[in-house]
Amino acid sequence: QVHANDEIAHRQGLPCGKTEMWYLMPSEDDAVIRVGLKKKITPEEYKQMVANNTITDAIAHYNVKAGDCFFLPGGRIHSIGAGCMLVEIQQTSDCTYRIYDFNRRDKNGNLRELHTEKAAECINYEVLPDYRTKYEPRKNQLVLLVDSPVFTTSVLDMDAPVSLDWQAIDSFQILICLSGEGEVQEDDGDGQPMQAGQTYLFPATTAKERFKGKMQLINTYVKRGSEFTEGSEASEDSETSEHSEISENSEISEDSEGSEISEVSEVSENSEISEKIKRQASAYWDACLFLSN
Numbered sequence: 001q002v003h004a005n006d007e008i009a010h011r012q013g014l015p016c017g018k019t020e021m022w023y024l025m026p027s028e029d030d031a032v033i034r035v036g037l038k039k040k041i042t043p044e045e046y047k048q049m050v051a052n053n054t055i056t057d058a059i060a061h062y063n064v065k066a067g068d069c070f071f072l073p074g075g076r077i078h079s080i081g082a083g084c085m086l087v088e089i090q091q092t093s094d095c096t097y098r099i100y101d102f103n104r105r106d107k108n109g110n111l112r113e114l115h116t117e118k119a120a121e122c123i124n125y126e127v128l129p130d131y132r133t134k135y136e137p138r139k140n141q142l143v144l145l146v147d148s149p150v151f152t153t154s155v156l157d158m159d160a161p162v163s164l165d166w167q168a169i170d171s172f173q174i175l176i177c178l179s180g181e182g183e184v185q186e187d188d189g190d191g192q193p194m195q196a197g198q199t200y201l202f203p204a205t206t207a208k209e210r211f212k213g214k215m216q217l218i219n220t221y222v223k224r225g226s227e228f229t230e231g232s233e234a235s236e237d238s239e240t241s242e243h244s245e246i247s248e249n250s251e252i253s254e255d256s257e258g259s260e261i262s263e264v265s266e267v268s269e270n271s272e273i274s275e276k277i278k279r280q281a282s283a284y285w286d287a288c289l290f291l292s293n
Helices: 006-011 043-051 116-122 275-284
Strands: 020-024 032-037 059-063 069-072 078-080 085-090 142-147 151-158 162-165 173-186 192-195 199-202 208-222 287-291
Touching: 020 078, 020 142, 020 151, 032 069, 043 116, 069 142, 085 208, 192 208
Parallel strands: none
Antiparallel strands: 020 069, 020 085, 032 059, 032 078, 085 287, 142 151, 151 208, 162 208, 173 192, 173 199, 173 208
């Protein structure tokens, strides 16, 4: 599938495009992700390849492992293969176009609709040598994965106490525990237990967070004046991830190739979260753990 960028989405009468990122967790040995074009094609060639079932020949394939990261700006083709488990941070948008469905049929024997014409308009036909995000893993430090004028996403792999200062950040924080267990303390409050599969939402008033235990965490926040609040346009050149609506429901992701997706998300209640922050979080964020079978 592919999502429009903001410029094309606006032309199509939509409020914004959709940009995402993926961070891989431990997955099956043969887990594969498809991201971006690996050879130059034109919009007309794209349509022909969809019609003759050869479009996957033009898309880059990656055998993935835990810690791999992919930035998916609007316009970049992407697909989650079977056996992948990952965290997806995404911009809240309904702007999704199915480019190919591997000739799968529903329970009534019908093929699902393809959005070939609209997808052809949205696809970024640029070919890059590698679509993985490069970063240097470090212990007990917040490591930047993606950043833009809109939001920032980092990973923290810890086995010793860590303290983070957020006084300069005017945004709520979303923390997703990917593995392990430990404790998180907000400012001078009591420590709260945290374990794999839990997601915590901290208000913008949070100045400091302290962590204990052995855990791997994803941290994401938005930035003041972002497109999500003022309609500005996100750059496709930046390696960024986007925002999310916290949910405890399971869902089926159309990114996957015929796979069931399990979303694990638990929000920690905090009496200091204002109604404004709650509305902002509900409107702008979708932090998910995806399991693709």
